[in-house]
Amino acid sequence: MILWVALLTAHCCLGLNGAAAEGTGLDRIEKCSTRCSQGLHCKARPDYIFHPPCQEAAGGLNTSSVFHNISFSTVMMCEGRQKCSLQLRIKTALQLTESIQGVSICTMTAGMMMSCRILKFTRSSGKRMSGLQVEVENDCTSVSPNQRVQVVVKTLPSYCGITWTGTYNAPACISEDMRRHVPDCITGRLSYNVNPVRKELSVSVSEMMEDHNYNLRLCYKDFLCSGAGTNLLIKKEEPVKSVTLPYSRPLPCLCIEGWSAVMDAPRVQVCPFKDRLKELWFGITFDPLEETLSWELVCPVATVVALCQTRKDGVCVDLPNASRNVSRGKIRFTEVDPHPQLCVKFTVGSQFWTRCPFADGRLQAWDVVVTRQRDREQVAVTSRINATFSVGLCVTSAGPAGCQINKTHRVHVGENEAVGLNLSDELRSSCVQVRRLDVKYTATVIHCVEQRNRAAHRRHVVAGGTSWDLIWAFVPVGVCLSGIISVTLLLHVLLTVYLRRRKQRGNEKQKDPPHDCVVPATHQHGGILIPDSPLCGNTEKANLLSE
Template sequence: MRSAVLWLLSLYSCLSHGYRIETIQRCGSHCNQGLRCKTKSDLYFPQCKKPPKGLQDNVSLDMSVSTVMKCEGPQQCSLFLQVRSTLLMNEHVKGVSICTVAAGMMERCRTHAFPKAVQKHLSTQQVQVQDNCFEVAVGQNVHVTLKTSPDFCHLSVSKTYNVPGCNHADLQNNIPECIVGKITYQLDTERRALSVSVTNMLENTDYNLRLCHKGYFCRGTGTYVLLKKEDPIKNVTLQYARPLPCLCIEGWSSVFDAPRVQVCPFKNNMEELWSGVAFDSVEQMLSWEPACQTDVDVTLCQRNGEVCENLPKATQSVSKTKVLFSTVDPHPQLCMKFTTKTATWIKCPFAGSGFTAWDIGVAMENGKTQLVVTSKIRPTLLISFCHMTGPSACEENKDAITLNVEKYQSVVPNLTFSMCGQNCCIQVKRVDVKYAATILHCDFKSLAPTGEAPAFAPTSSHWETVWIVAPAVGLLTALLVVLFVVGIALTTIILYLRLCGGTLCSNVGAGQLNAAQCSASVYSSVLDRAINNSTYGMVL
């Protein structure tokens, strides 16, 4: 029976945390049976006394604890413990004491004494005492003890009670230290802007807003606004750079140790996290750095259709550190797989980029089909024929060869198709790097049409030819320009002599040159000017 009562009292305490918190006008104590109990407060309680013989069998104690709220006005409420105790009376018991203690606080006791005139009449009867004058803090852990008065040893009941925290709805609207304000927003993806509004904030207090990246703590991005208490409209616009799932709007009142509220508009946008894959072509290093603190397994895998098979020993588990894979072959089939507790994402950084570091094809020469390897880098390839044993399984032959390919070169490996039988494929893998995909070519016709050579990358001889021809073309063009300028100058001289020579000479005085000498003089002068002009044009 007693255990059932305790269970019901515990259930009541739990329900009081999850639902409405009772509001009281003032704190006080109350005893049933029409008793007028006398209550006094003590900070120190003496040591317990040895109980009379048989008292433990005749006295029982029980209690329940809940939270109540007393308000002086809007947003001006405080919390108190309400203790309901039940005592089966005995002539040796004169009352009950309720004591509370919390971390960093002294023990506080309130003793409720029954009138002496009725103590004998209450023997063997149940007396209930209620006290709600124990002020507590939000989220506090309080140890509550119910004792007899006088305090008889081994006649007490204790329990630990957790005061509701600021996540309780009633506290969020009434307790000052729990009022964080309500944040709503509208998203403008084109402008990368958040239009933020704040309501239900603490009255007569400024309010802080910022954008932050949520992790163990919320790290600010640099976007911050202070809403003044005098401003009637609490609306602001906050700009953001990337729609990350950890990007949150954080708000708090401008009071000491104020609680904060966070609203994360992009919390489900996990896809944005995997966009930061980078490749260093010089170091051949593939890297990814999480923009948000995320527990994720990062694995290199080879994509074949819808399936991406993990490469051996190519998994790193991280939370906020940078992932580095050294010496990676940048092949379109090489991908990066991100696995969290809820889902998996695959990103293939080399697919669709239009860049192929190396490739393999076939060509017809003298009526024979030959393999041809082209490359824009200097890889070391392991090439062999293999026979398909399953959808993606290929049994490698023992006649594999290692091939070193120079940059911008085409190489014909020492393999002939006569070595290849039914269900035969070409298997190629880079062996000069730590992480590489194993490439299978089973449809030789798809590598190059019959009788045609594959389109190779430019060779070194091609670039040498370009360096010789280009300067020659430039010199020839300059020579043609010079001849054109000289031709124009000579034509100008002839026209000038024919049209203007006679006029110039007729104006010369009689005592000077004759007509022939004048014409020769004009011709010489004009020729000198033309040559000078043409020479100046050549210099420019």
């Protein structure tokens, strides 16, 4: 029983899904036709543009009393799987009288002449159904996708003042039904794989127009998609419909464009890197002579560009009056001081990115040096250019101001010069705030003297601790070397005493004459006997050698 219920449920779901799928498509017709209410016979024929003058309407006739409801819809007439056209179906409901012999339906589109058709009732059926509300339907007006059509409905004969006018927009190529069957909507389906190492896009094409070649290329999307390389052609007889496209940068506006190789074929674009906005925030240039910072937006994206100054906590605070709105093209900031803390912030919606083009300090034009000598602070401003500065004494605070200025000094520094400020009598705070005055956009730099002195003191303490560590490392080595030297000296003294005593005993033995001379052994050398070890003769020489 449970299995039976499950099968019924699945069948119902499949039926609903099929109905929904069919509902997304357009109604099909085999040929265009004209239909009238049951019992009313009508024939359709083309009408001429130049109509006879209108007639005065009979009493009581007006537009609202004659035309009750006029509706439009689009149907599809097909000659093959990919050879379908769109037809405009016009359904008119009107109150029929004996004086109305039919209706005239005219359509007009931009750039096209007006086209009219007459739907005429037979005399007998019109007389029989006079006084009744009837319906007339015609679907023989060809339209193009997304075309705007103006429709004018009149009575036949044409009565003055009895005219209905309306407009209709044909559906665009957004439905899957039209994209597969209407030639004006068939663009092909693109799929791709990205190889970031080789910077290549492998593109495959499916559902392209039958019996036609296909074009592919890379382009930069704006109002139009401008080419970013050569076009590649996929021939219709090739079994594998795929190509490889190399790219240089993964920009968000870099797209793959494809279209059938026919005149005025619709095109499709797929943008693989549309979310890679961070690729746009490169290419910042600076002219040090003109002191101009410039940047060009290579993709059309609504962006807010602002100059900001980085703080110690990493937050970049916007400079006043340093924000620009740009969606395409190039922007310029003039009179910019290339300080390492000066950065550019890019904001798109709720996202933002920061780039600091001067962070390496190569273009830094000035600096402030604060030193302490003999318990006195000295402030010096050095500059590689002619510049004017504001030097202020301030007290640091936790608020947004950061440093509250008590007094400022205006200082001019020449090219490659250094100007010292004698602020020892006025420096009651721990920080000095410096800002360049002869430019529009500059960073405000704060130097704190006490923090530097404490850092120097810490460095001195660290250096002293390091020297003591070295001393304690060398003490054991010195003790060992001293012990070795002492032992060596003691052994040398003992050896000297021993040798002297032995020499004295030798001298005492020489005073007694020897009893005989003994030659214990000899060996023959060339027929002459030579003693092997003489123990007589020059005994003094022997003693010296033995010693």
